[in-house]
Amino acid sequence: MPKNALTTLPSTASVEQVVEVIERDGGVIIAGFISADILADLQAEIDQALDTSSFGHENYFVGTQTRRASRLFARCKHMVDVVLHPLYLGAARKILQKPVDVWFGQDRTTITPQIQIGMTQAIQIHPGQGKQPLHRDDTSFLWRHPHYGREARLQIMVALTDFTEANGATKVIPGSHKWDDERCPMPEDTVNAEMAVGSALLFIGSTYHGGGTNSTDKPRTGLTMGIDLGSVRQEENQYLSVPFDTLKGLPSEVQRLLGWDAGENFMGWVEKGGKMMSPHTFLESDNVLHALGLVSADD
Ligand SMILES: O=C(O)CCC(=O)C(=O)O
Numbered sequence: 010m011p012k013n014a015l016t017t018l019p020s021t022a023s024v025e026q027v028v029e030v031i032e033r034d035g036g037v038i039i040a041g042f043i044s045a046d047i048l049a050d051l052q053a054e055i056d057q058a059l060d061t062s063s064f065g066h067e068n069y070f071v072g073t074q075t076r077r078a079s080r081l082f083a084r085c086k087h088m089v090d091v092v093l094h095p096l097y098l099g100a101a102r103k104i105l106q107k108p109v110d111v112w113f114g115q116d117r118t119t120i121t122p123q124i125q126i127g128m129t130q131a132i133q134i135h136p137g138q139g140k141q142p143l144h145r146d147d148t149s150f151l152w153r154h155p156h157y158g159r160e161a162r163l164q165i166m167v168a169l170t171d172f173t174e175a176n177g178a179t180k181v182i183p184g185s186h187k188w189d190d191e192r193c194p195m196p197e198d199t200v201n202a203e204m205a206v207g208s209a210l211l212f213i214g215s216t217y218h219g220g221g222t223n224s225t226d227k228p229r230t231g232l233t234m235g236i237d238l239g240s241v242r243q244e245e246n247q248y249l250s251v252p253f254d255t256l257k258g259l260p261s262e263v264q265r266l267l268g269w270d271a272g273e274n275f276m277g278w279v280e281k282g283g284k285m286m287s288p289h290t291f292l293e294s295d296n297v298l299h300a301l302g303l304v305s306a307d308d
């Protein structure tokens with residue numbers, strides 16, 4: 010194993026083991042994350058979504074030899090299996106849902122934040138694509154480091170082809186989640202998240218990483234998603250990305266994770282009749298817009 014390589018755990022590992030490695034190294038690989046019976050279906054769904062995308066418009070970050078497709082909960086039924094995977098969702102809950110104690114007058118109250126899906130994207134790096142700048146995904150939230158020990162995101166990168174150094178496996182700097190904001194990430198600090206198709210890399214928003222160079226003659230395909238703290242804005246607008254009809258057919262937990270929820274820290278409520286309510290309440294009605302009074306019953 011190369012020096013500072015990422016740890017690989019089997020899919021039989023416990024949530025506690027996964028969290029322990031992520032908190033130590035900033036990331037972990039789970040071998041055989043996607044079960045064999047859904048892998049081919051998931052690959053087909055993602056290929057179909059990618060087929061509607063052209064190459065990126067610039068070569069600094071998104072890549073002119075890279076295709077990206079998002080809105081994945083609208084397009085791929087197996088996204089539900091990825092987000093509800095006990096090791097991903099379980100680790101996200103443990104890492105992100107750290108409670109805080111606050112005062113309401115003289116009452117000491119404990120608040121546990123909710124979590125939500127912040128973005129989804131299939132990323133297909135084609136031959137000839139050079140490497141991406143090393144970055145932290147929590148840059149979107151302007152997160153500063155260290156941040157009182159609180160993380161804002163647990164990202165996943167599912168390998169839908171093998172990930173090798175040669176085909177552009179994600180480059181990661183183990184331990185960089187503990188760096189402050191002055192330290193510059195250098196290529197020589199990185200290791201390659203090499204993994205077999207169906208495996209997944211889990212890493213937190215403060216870990217430096219970036220897509221690698223594809224010097225082979227075949228594309229490298231990955232499926233990424235962020236589960237975020239409920240107190241930051243969703244990077245990809247899930248309300249506009251998932252049609253109501255699709256949303257209403259999803260499991261209740263996934264609807265809540267897509268942002269249709271309001272938590273103990275009051276984020277995301279909608280008022281009806283003077284009451285601040287969870288938006289999830291309205292998803293149970295036949296027509297959400299009618300239930301909210303946004304359109305008249307005749308529309
Ligand atoms: O494609 C990859 O391996 C990483 C992509 C990435 O980190 C990003 O686009 O934010």
Ligand SMILES: [Fe+2]
Pocket residue numbers: 144145146218219
């Ligand atoms: Fe990234």
